[in-house]
Structures are given as C-alpha cells and as structure tokens.
Amino acid sequence: MALVVGAAVLFGVLALFVSPRVGRALGPALDAVGLGGDLVARRVVARGLLNPRGLAFGPDGALYVAEAGAAGRERVQVAPKQQYRIGRSGRVSRIGPDGDRVTLVEGLPSALTSHDDDVGPTGVAVLGNSVYVLTAAGGTSWGDSSFDNAVFKIGPGGALASIFDYQGYNLREPSLARRSDPRADVPGGMPYGMAAYGQHLYTTDGNLEFVLELGPDGQARRILEYPTSNHVLTGITPGPDGALYVAELGPWPYQEGSGRITRLDLDGQATERWAGLTTPIAVAVADDGTLYALEFTAPLRQWPNTGRVLRRSQDGGVEALATRLNFPTAMALGPDGNLYVANNGHHSADGSGEIVRLDLGAQGPLVRLRQWLRSLHAAAALILHSSFVPGIPVLTHSLVQLLRTTHIGSPP
16 A cells, blocks of 8 residues: 555655746745756845845945835826836846845936836946946836936945936947848847956947947947847857857847857857757856756746756756746856856846855755655665565666656746
C-alpha cells in the first residue's frame, strides 16, 4: 500500500512539473513552502519603489535605481485621441549595501500614457564618481518643455544639470527609422536603457530604434540605427570583450522567441548573439562571457508573474534561473557577483516595486528538490533492487531527468 501511495505522489509531482499552467497557478503556494522553481536562491533586498527601471552600481557598492514614478492627477491632451496623466513623482534612489534606500533626487517628470505605460526616469548610469539619469516622459510633447526627454547629471543635494537635450536632438536629426517607418511615431523618442563604458554613456531607444553614444560634455552620435521600428531596443550593458550587449524586445505582438540579444561593437558592427528569446528587456554579461537575459513577460500579452531570468553558458546551454517574476524591468550584476533584478517594474505606482537578488552561488529550492529525488531514486533502487517493484526506480529516474529541463511556472 505504501508503495502505491508513493507512486501516486510521484505521479502528482510529475504532473505539476509537466503542466506550466498548473505550476504557474500553484507558484505562490510552492514558494511559501520552499518548493519554488528557482535554480538559485533569491531574496528581496529593497522595497517601496515606484516603477523601478534602470539599475547601476557605483564604486562604493551602492545600487542606484531609476524610478519611473507614479505619474500624477493632472491630465493633458498630447494628441487628438491620446491623453496622459502627468506629475513629478519620478525619482532616483540609492540603495546602500545594508539595504537602506535614500532618495538621491525626486520631483522628476512622470506620466501614465494612453497605452497604459508608466514612463519617467528610465535609465541610470555611474560614470566615474558621477550619477546620470535618463528621462522618458516626454516623447510626445504637449507644450511643457520640462517634461522633454533628457539626460541629467545629478549633483550634490539632488541638483540636476542637463547635459543632453535628447528630445531636441531627435527632432532636429530624425533617426533612420523615423524617416523610413511610420511605426516610429514618437518624435522625441522612447529611450529606455543607459550604461556607462569608458568615457561615454550609451542609451537605447525602443521606438526610434537606435543606440546613442554620449560624451559627458553632451557630444552625441548614433552608433547603431535600424531602418524599421520592429526591434524595440531596451536594456544595454558593456561586456568584458569591449563590446555592448543590447536586449531587443522584438516586434509587436511579441511572439514567442521573437526577441534577441545583439552584440554591438563601438564602431557600429552588430551581430546576433542570442536568438529565440521572448520579450527580453535586460541583459548582463559575466567576466567569463556567460550571458543572462531578463524576459519581461510571456508572449502575446502582458502576463503577470511570468518574467524569467535565463542563463546561457559559453557552450550554448540555456537554463532558467528564476521564474514567476512580475513584470521585471532591469537587471545588473553586482560587485558581489550576484544578479540584481528590478521586479514589479510596471504598474507599481503603489510602491510595490522591489529589488530581487539572485545568489548565483547558492542553490535554489528546485535544485534541492532535484537532489532529493536523486536520493529517492538511489534509495528505491537499493531497497527494492529494481526487481521487487521495478516501476518505482524507473519512475524516479525519469522524473529526475525531466526536472533537468523543466521549470515550474514557465510561460504558456
């Protein structure tokens, strides 16, 4: 009787891992009892953020976070059928190594668009000892130039110095996509990611489809321009090989596998580095060349709790390190060698945004469950000698093999 019950339990666990929908529905309960689907340990290290976006570490080990904000109550008409809610709730926070959050600068432009997108401070970077912020609330102007997209240097006491008029640059010098594709319909651009490398800042634009190189004195040049607005450039980071790595969310309606990671030389040579991703919104590269991709959501629509972190080794093997993230928007490797992810980065005007640390050196509950199943298989084989009830060792062995490639809560 005990063997029958044991077999039934194993079949039940098997069904859980085979069915992504069952796993996704039971994900919170599994997390609560320590049986979640992460391959690495995860921990929330900061809370209370307002639509967190860009992440950057400073030389002091602090994490800087660009927060798009909570918009505001004022409504403005930006086009005949487009109305925004605007306010000055955007900010940049500094999170110390002890986890304490301090507001570095606040009162930055923030908006909720007619497409239900939270826009505001979107990128942050540390160049030398200076912190820079990229704003994105003004791609479509309504007459208030203080909302125009720009890059600012943050000074003592939160003082802002504009170093680049991003909006004006795009209006004066339209990008290739703006000139050739009607889908590039945001005149001032929709900037998203920003990273520092060498003596320059680099930004991406998800509507006008270019990567911009920007000097601290405001000199700018586009090092990559796509002719069509169907790439949706998002996160950007430098790699150990001297190149930039860019996440491309992919064309609407964001079919499964339509996104990618592109490697970009500073002379503008772009090569596909990782294809077949779904809504990649950020990328990180370890010193040994290992790639990490952050997927915003499952395909075709915005599915809550379907964000994932994937890892691709140098031999091409891919595994999901963390699943069931809720609209994650940014990712960075910390000085401790762990990954930091901005979670609840969309529709978190209530302050539910958070920073999640993925401890790459610590095993997650799914790995521990696999080890337990291997032990179960070995014990069953030893006790039953595979001849008394041969199905039990075979079943546990099959389940172990399945768990190597299957993850609870995978997108549909």
